[in-house]
Amino acid sequence: MSQPTRYPAEIADTPAAQDADVPSGKPGKSFFGSRFVSILHLFGGNIANSLLMLLGTALAARTLGTEQFGVFVLVLTLGRFSERLVRFESWQPLIRFAASEEQSFDSDRMGSLFLYGLLLDTASCLLAAALTIGGGLLLMQTIGLQSEDLPFVMIFAAAIALNIRGFPTAALRLGGQFRTLAYLQTVSSFVRIMLAFAAFLMGWDILAFILIWTGVQIFDTALFLFISFRSLKRQGVANPLKADWRNLPQRFPGFMSFAWSTNISSTLRTMTQEADTLLVGALGGASSAGLYHIAKRVAKVAMQIGANVQAVMYPDMARLWARLEIHAFRTVTFRLQLALMAIGLAALVATILFGKQALALVLGSEFVAAYGLLIAQMVAVILILHAAPSRSALLSMHRPGVVLIVAALSTVLFFITAFVTMPIYGALGANLAHIAFGLLTAVALDVFWWRESRRAMEGTTD
Template structure:
């Protein structure tokens, strides 16, 4: 059995101890990655200035929006289906399952790259976006086309290799920091920094896949490249539906998590405002990434627990993760309020201090969004992706309604106000659905025992 993989028979304390160690590894790697990310952005802001850095932020936002809208997060259905396939001990079937995910990754990446180029042309031709974005977006589309990480990510998650995942991200971030420093000292311009971000994302995806395929070989699963392709849809019924539903949820979250930078640029008519917002959001994402990494640790276990009908452990895991996230994010908010402004001025320059207020508001939104993350994982483990999609749709509608009214009135911080509304609605809807499902599951398990 792979180290770090919790099975239904494992004691709750040993599972918790193992997961705490995984979380600490991930948080350590995430902290290191956060520091190098901030360092990379610091070199970029000082090399480019507020206006040109705003163009860089908009360029990256175009690529990320198109990628999130089209790309299948194949690791989510793969983790759920692999959890149910583990007991069968059929390496050939498991290889075909991973092939299914890899095909989704490839199709999504190619379509996303083409959409990125098209979106760059449309935004600069028909909207008031800087025309120099067209070649920059085309360069970044290379990274989108080669970002095939979903299948490998699922392999590493199922194997419990969370420490490895954390340090892969750190290595790519370190490369970006080194390149940003070199080109800062060389006095390079905007296009060079777009190439830096592009190259580092490609390296990150290549490392992910190298380690993912090596892990498959270690556990005796044949390479998906040699697996039989025919009848995948029939052999894994429901997989595509699950993938499309989670992709739709991801596309809706894209409007709030990535397209928000473009919305700020459009409604404020200022590349500088987009740059300020990008800095605040990237710093807030440090806390958000910590929550996402904790979520990725527990999601495979939740899938196994639900499949094994271990309802009480399932409930305790969700509650424990939500409590841990509340402590972490509460501490981050307090520290940011006290020292956030001087840190921004020191790292990025005094011209970027308007990002401070945006950052504080954004962290309150992250607190709410991360509270709902374990509930969302629980609903996916329960095979209720449709409800998660519905919650995302309602929350996104609230976000847009607030953003359209607050960004023109208050500037970039209006997008953070919209995120707070999004987070509150999403948390309430997901928590209510999860607890109802748990009560029904507990009642159904008690009924046969009583009879």
């Protein structure tokens, strides 16, 4: 039986079986150096992808104008809100369980594990598509859309139904293919830019942009699935489509409880990260939702850094915890927090100095009104960046319940803040709610992961 290639040799930016270079209790320079290279690749790819997506958004905004662009944003947000409301984030339990299975690697059993994740992804995607259409029918006028906008919602629901993400994400991250993750996503973004530019030149209407975004997302999903199956084959994992599907819950006890915890946590985050745009649309109309979306889209460039770090370090953190190398685990988490905080502060300063000019140059003078929203959103981003390593640490420690409780309390605080401040400050109130959410999340997760890891370290030294 072939053994898994955990870190493919041809991926020069990933550590080839670097686990041996991590001495017990303290990670070596080679550990951080090799992961840093992977993070740089992911960061470069994601920055390029974010800039391409921002350019696509700019083309849509310039072509459609503030009102129709707001409708476009609300349609996309409704679909993404529905998707993330029921998505199970299956990559998290897949990585957690696969890390535990690696020591006694069984190709067929690993194939069944990934099949479990794939089935979970497929079911949640179909449910999300149905929820998108149902939400459009029930909430359309409430969130700032009109009855004639329903066909746009139904078209974009097709992309939601096929947007399988957890399975390919876990396959590529476990395979150490961070360079592939970094640059593969830019392919679909480049295609979207080309089509959006054609729509801009031809002066096409909102239907054309909805079709472009829908078609490109379906293409992107197909591309990721193809690459992920190849990655699993190279790692020695049996084809999940041919794996034994019987008695999956009994063969992998605890998988669904972990998945449910991450699903509920994701649902709570969705209520703050996607429902906020719908709330702005409901209170301020489509134009306000469009401006608010612009601020969030720009700030998302900085948030990609936290996602990149989690993508690279989460598998390693799970392995360190599984091997009871607690001191190394704590060192990695703390250093990541410091680095992300510094990057977030630098991004905030750059936004204050150049944000207004950048909005006018890229989107046009009518979108400069998003400047204040952007600054407030960047403050929230700093807090979310700081919390990202803490969340990965607790998931590695098999404490998804703690993450869930913190997410629930932070979400309650978010909506309390939003409903108090939005009638006074408008869309800015939603940004203030994000700051409150991020502050509670960062502090609470820090307290829990430091306390739990200290107890574990004391237990290993007794």
